[in-house]
Amino acid sequence: MASDARMTAHGATLTSTSTRHDPWLDQYAERTRGLSSSAVRALFAVASRPEVVSLAGGMPFVSALPMDAIAETTARLIRERGHVALQYGSGQGDPALREQILEVLAPVGVESHPDDIIVTAGSQMALDLVVRVFCDPGDVVLVEAPTYITALSVFSSYQCEVVHVPMDELGLNPDALREAIARVRAEGKKLKLVYSIPSFQNPGGVTQTPERRQEILDIVSTNGVLLLEDDPYGLLSFDGSVPRAIRADDSQAVIYLGTFSKTIAAGLRVGWAVAPHGVREKLVLANETAMLCPSNLTQMMITDYLATSPWLDQVKVFRELYRERRDALIDSLENHMPPGTSWTVPTGGFYSWVDLPPGVDSTAMLPRAVAARVAYVPGTGFFADGQGRHSLRLSYCYPEPDRIAEGVRRLADVVHAELDMLDLFGPAIEASQKTAAIAPASDMA
Amino acid sequence: MASDARMTAHGATLTSTSTRHDPWLDQYAERTRGLSSSAVRALFAVASRPEVVSLAGGMPFVSALPMDAIAETTARLIRERGHVALQYGSGQGDPALREQILEVLAPVGVESHPDDIIVTAGSQMALDLVVRVFCDPGDVVLVEAPTYITALSVFSSYQCEVVHVPMDELGLNPDALREAIARVRAEGKKLKLVYSIPSFQNPGGVTQTPERRQEILDIVSTNGVLLLEDDPYGLLSFDGSVPRAIRADDSQAVIYLGTFSKTIAAGLRVGWAVAPHGVREKLVLANETAMLCPSNLTQMMITDYLATSPWLDQVKVFRELYRERRDALIDSLENHMPPGTSWTVPTGGFYSWVDLPPGVDSTAMLPRAVAARVAYVPGTGFFADGQGRHSLRLSYCYPEPDRIAEGVRRLADVVHAELDMLDLFGPAIEASQKTAAIAPASDMA
Numbered sequence: 062m063a064s065d066a067r068m069t070a071h072g073a074t075l076t077s078t079s080t081r082h083d084p085w086l087d088q089y090a091e092r093t094r095g096l097s098s099s100a101v102r103a104l105f106a107v108a109s110r111p112e113v114v115s116l117a118g119g120m121p122f123v124s125a126l127p128m129d130a131i132a133e134t135t136a137r138l139i140r141e142r143g144h145v146a147l148q149y150g151s152g153q154g155d156p157a158l159r160e161q162i163l164e165v166l167a168p169v170g171v172e173s174h175p176d177d178i179i180v181t182a183g184s185q186m187a188l189d190l191v192v193r194v195f196c197d198p199g200d201v202v203l204v205e206a207p208t209y210i211t212a213l214s215v216f217s218s219y220q221c222e223v224v225h226v227p228m229d230e231l232g233l234n235p236d237a238l239r240e241a242i243a244r245v246r247a248e249g250k251k252l253k254l255v256y257s258i259p260s261f262q263n264p265g266g267v268t269q270t271p272e273r274r275q276e277i278l279d280i281v282s283t284n285g286v287l288l289l290e291d292d293p294y295g296l297l298s299f300d301g302s303v304p305r306a307i308r309a310d311d312s313q314a315v316i317y318l319g320t321f322s323k324t325i326a327a328g329l330r331v332g333w334a335v336a337p338h339g340v341r342e343k344l345v346l347a348n349e350t351a352m353l354c355p356s357n358l359t360q361m362m363i364t365d366y367l368a369t370s371p372w373l374d375q376v377k378v379f380r381e382l383y384r385e386r387r388d389a390l391i392d393s394l395e396n397h398m399p400p401g402t403s404w405t406v407p408t409g410g411f412y413s414w415v416d417l418p419p420g421v422d423s424t425a426m427l428p429r430a431v432a433a434r435v436a437y438v439p440g441t442g443f444f445a446d447g448q449g450r451h452s453l454r455l456s457y458c459y460p461e462p463d464r465i466a467e468g469v470r471r472l473a474d475v476v477h478a479e480l481d482m483l484d485l486f487g488p489a490i491e492a493s494q495k496t497a498a499i500a501p502a503s504d505m506a
Numbered sequence: 507m508a509s510d511a512r513m514t515a516h517g518a519t520l521t522s523t524s525t526r527h528d529p530w531l532d533q534y535a536e537r538t539r540g541l542s543s544s545a546v547r548a549l550f551a552v553a554s555r556p557e558v559v560s561l562a563g564g565m566p567f568v569s570a571l572p573m574d575a576i577a578e579t580t581a582r583l584i585r586e587r588g589h590v591a592l593q594y595g596s597g598q599g600d601p602a603l604r605e606q607i608l609e610v611l612a613p614v615g616v617e618s619h620p621d622d623i624i625v626t627a628g629s630q631m632a633l634d635l636v637v638r639v640f641c642d643p644g645d646v647v648l649v650e651a652p653t654y655i656t657a658l659s660v661f662s663s664y665q666c667e668v669v670h671v672p673m674d675e676l677g678l679n680p681d682a683l684r685e686a687i688a689r690v691r692a693e694g695k696k697l698k699l700v701y702s703i704p705s706f707q708n709p710g711g712v713t714q715t716p717e718r719r720q721e722i723l724d725i726v727s728t729n730g731v732l733l734l735e736d737d738p739y740g741l742l743s744f745d746g747s748v749p750r751a752i753r754a755d756d757s758q759a760v761i762y763l764g765t766f767s768k769t770i771a772a773g774l775r776v777g778w779a780v781a782p783h784g785v786r787e788k789l790v791l792a793n794e795t796a797m798l799c800p801s802n803l804t805q806m807m808i809t810d811y812l813a814t815s816p817w818l819d820q821v822k823v824f825r826e827l828y829r830e831r832r833d834a835l836i837d838s839l840e841n842h843m844p845p846g847t848s849w850t851v852p853t854g855g856f857y858s859w860v861d862l863p864p865g866v867d868s869t870a871m872l873p874r875a876v877a878a879r880v881a882y883v884p885g886t887g888f889f890a891d892g893q894g895r896h897s898l899r900l901s902y903c904y905p906e907p908d909r910i911a912e913g914v915r916r917l918a919d920v921v922h923a924e925l926d927m928l929d930l931f932g933p934a935i936e937a938s939q940k941t942a943a944i945a946p947a948s949d950m951a
Binding site: 121144218327 | 529531534537538573589590594628641656664771774792799800
């Protein structure tokens with residue numbers, strides 16, 4: 062039953078023809094039942110055509126990196142230390158990099174020890190390992206409503222029960238969090254993790270204030286629940302003021318996930334977790350089991366980059382670039398979207414969350430948007446329980462500002478057309494649009 | 507109970523002090539119970555000192571690679587295609603690399619389609635994903651006796667029941683395989699996979715003949731069991747004759763795992779699986795959940811290397827180099843080991859399996875060997891059921907031939923000393939040496 066619920070709530074709707082003839086279909090594990098290709102995935106294949114403005118993907122704008130400098134240091138690295146860079150490494154990650162991660166953590170206020178850091182193949186892998194280490198089937202994870210799509214895939218993959226906790230304009234709502242903890246425990250369920258993205262939340266675009274963070278920390282500490290703090294965008298604030306991580310104020314109640322994907326390069330697949338010591342030990346063993354070790358080469362590339370480049374200056378370049386794009390998005394939304402549409406104005410990060418006028422269904426609208434050469438991620442993908450039909454996520458990280466403006470114009474036209482349809486045919490349209498929740502391809506989100 | 511059995515059988519024996527004070531100790535998942543640091547792991551930290559000859563690790567000799575050429579092509583790659591190499595990529599892996607993998611598969615006789623290949627962060631990750639996709643707790647996996655250590659960690663991590671099937675000098679024994687399948691099914695258990703390393707087996711050093719492979723394929727096909735064929739060493743035969751993969755003769759009954767770790771560079775973490783189409787679809791979704799995508803940069807480095815270097819000539823260099831080291835190992839064993847010791851003579855790959863004289867316990871002997879400045883992996887690590895106490899694995903891939911000879915001389919002295927002790931004190935020593943099976947650090951194996 063739990064597995065069926067997951068399928069409708071968060072898995073996808075279409076099964077491809079080839080899967081129907083899969084001779085091993087009755088051999089898969091229970092956890093695999095929630096895994097199948099979605100209709101949205103096929104749409105995104107179309108959306109990747111150059112004529113489509115994609116406001117869907119969360120790809121950082123890596124072209125702004127100093128390619129020549131990276132090329133040169135990488136070549137020297139391979140010439141001089143190739144016998145290490147091209148060899149197996151440590152399951153916990155390169156010791157030199159773990160030292161440097163402490164410096165990268167300084168702006169968010171996190172103090173730790175290299176021994177309590179584990180390097181992973183992107184912070185996605187760290188997230189997967191944390192859930193692997195903590196969650197049995199049926200264990201409950203509390204997440205923001207909405208939350209990061211591929212975190213939902215991880216929770217589903219380990220057969221967790223996902224319970225959404227509402228957010229307000231300051232992020233995760235403390236009263237709702239207290240209620241959810243009490244309710245889950247009253248139901249006799251095992252609560253394992255609270256998963257939160259406090260800064261420039263994906264997909265909500267909201268950021269917890271310092272007071273809000275303190276209150277959330279108090280709640281998890283008082284209740285003895287582990288907080289999984291995911292912080293990929295922390296350094297990418299538009300006014301340069303970096304939000305203090307929740308982990309900065311408690312080393313035992315929080316596992317902190319960080320990544321170089323947004324500040325350096327996603328293609329290197331290097332992220333990390335800072336975890337209480339006993340947990341870190343388990344994570345290293347799980348990392349070794351899953352992939353032996355992360356790539357020495359890409360870790361050492363980051364080590365060299367941090368040591369030889371003005372990397373914080375480069376982060377400033379990214380901040381300016383993304384701020385300009387955020388402005389382009391918000392200005393265009395203000396100028397073109399019909400009344401009844403609302404959106405968050407992010408102060409950092411990659412995303413804005415848009416609530417459509419009543420009656421407009423973002424999943425049903427997507428094929429028409431792609432036909433109009435603009436793509437977004439429908440809201441239902443960010444929920445495990447079917448919410449989000451009237452919302453969508455727009456990302457402004459990758460396209461140039463004028464393309465963003467053009468994309469929003471196209472999107473506004475599509476929304477206007479949806480409203481005209483609703484005027485003509487009324488709520489019958491809305492009822493016929495009731496489709497199951499559909500998750501997009503995870504690499505798009 | 508199953509979980510306790512795993513702990514004694516394959517997990518480790520020592521729990522570190524810090525873990526004892528872990529405030530989250532009662533929160534871990536069932537699957538995590540089998541995960542704890544081993545005593546052997548601490549020993550291997552000592553064994554990594556330069557004065558110790560390590561015949562333990564399975565590190566390829568990457569110093570033989572053309573570092574200057576790799577440095578140059580990598581620099582050009584970053585300069586010219588950095589915006590792709592440093593960006594997120596496909597969860598299935600780079601399409602160009604999947605095309606090239608078809609060429610790499612030609613020598614082992616495997617014909618496939620790029621769409622049925624998935625690229626992973628090393629073949630370890632492919633192994634983990636296959637088990638994730640197929641195995642529920644309690645499902646049975648049949649493996650060779652002995653088998654690859656970190657495969658056992660994966661099976662344990664997904665709470666599989668591991669059943670060992672004896673090998674003979676031609677590898678996995680067909681009669682024993684038939685019996686094991688019948689027995690497992692008679693017990694009403696779900697048999698999900700047969701895991702085999704047909705060529706230059708790790709740790710056994712044996713290779714299945716073509717007739718043996720055909721017989722094993724017939725058995726799994728007749729019984730409707732999926733064969734997981736792990737082939738990291740296939741191209742590294744010493745006479746240059748590459749064994750034909752089992753997958754070459756059946757595309758539906760076999761999942762084939764390959765890797766560039768032994769033919770190019772382990773530090774790039776690039777491996778792959780060739781799977782029946784429906785299975786491959788599941789593996790891609792699982793890969794995206796676990797780590798979004800493998801590194802574009804390291805995949806493209808391999809793409810460039812395969813396209814621009816005489817990579818098969820480099821494989822020949824590796825073959826010659828490892829053959830010379832195999833010879834050094836076998837000659838030294840013949841010259842120095844006491845009567846009653848026997849070993850396999852591998853015709854390719856990295857390892858020889860050594861059976862010690864009656865009464866000598868390889869786990870109990872290890873601290874004395876490390877004190878004598880030689881390291882190996884004790885036999886128990888390669889079994890899930892406590893077998894292997896009187897055996898050990900020697901690897902000859904990494905040290906220079908004269909160091910190998912010196913290492914074997916030291917090891918022979920230690921074995922002689924053990925025999926002297928046994929002569930003096932008799933079987934009382936042996937009884938006191940009965941320790942639980944201990945798995946070494948996976949990155950050593």
